[in-house]
Amino acid sequence: DAKTTQPPSMDCAEGRAANLPCNHSTISGNEYVYWYRQIHSQGPQYIIHGLKNNETNEMASLIITEDRKSSTLILPHATLRDTAVYYCIVRVPYSGGGADGLTFGKGTHLIIQP
């Protein structure tokens, strides 16, 4: 699975859009980009994933650049409850057998300021 690079921390004002960047310059053609977040002392929570096209759900939007070497997770109206560590992960789709299990790096600690 390709390696990702994220800033260790970011601040964002409450009510503003939080834009979290992720670099994955070695991503291969069939690797998906996943985002999870972890609120302090809880289990991580899935947010969104995508392959090439931009994706949106009730939690966030995922913007993937045309060359797929980077992506941005957007929380459109950040609230204090969005303060968490956000993990960007890339991996190939499961195809049966072989190694499994996502690798979580240190992620970005997003702090929403009141």
Next chain:
Amino acid sequence: DGGITQSPKYLFRKEGQNVTLSCEQNLNHDAMYWYRQDPGQGLRLIYYSQIVNDFQKGDIAEGYSVSREKKESFPLTVTSAQKNPTAFYLCASRDLGETGELFFGEGSRLTVL
């Protein structure tokens, strides 16, 4: 409600004792995973299982053991051979579809005194 239940949430043990952490899921997921998290760090994979009665070592399996006798259960034993067992342990499960996302439990915090 469907989900993953880990127990206990907090556990204290003396050095040299084996400890078993419970993980149960009612999501009918085939695959289950155990991760370890140390303060300020990401998650590291200990063991995973894609089918009943079968499991594979992850990146840091030494000092740990697991079993998968039932689809819904994947207990983790932290043995006395684990050098630094104090950590936050997370269990997860997922469908084995191409892009099935992971569902996590709330975690078990083990402190060895």
